[in-house]
Amino acid sequence: MWVVIVVCIAIVIAVLALSIMTLNKGYGYKQTVDPLPEDIINKTEEEKTRDE
Numbered sequence: 001m002w003v004v005i006v007v008c009i010a011i012v013i014a015v016l017a018l019s020i021m022t023l024n025k026g027y028g029y030k031q032t033v034d035p036l037p038e039d040i041i042n043k044t045e046e047e048k049t050r051d052e
């Protein structure tokens with residue numbers, strides 16, 4: 001009987017630890033967003049005017 005309880009507690013602790021690790025990894029992910037095509041065109045035009 002005690003063996004079953006200990007195994008169940010160990011499984012619960014393992015699942016909790018893996019869930020916390022997954023959440024931390026997910027929140028630690030830094031998303032990057034590609035710039036819009038208009039922004040790229042405007043940026044290249046600004047760089048051209050600086051070079052002149």
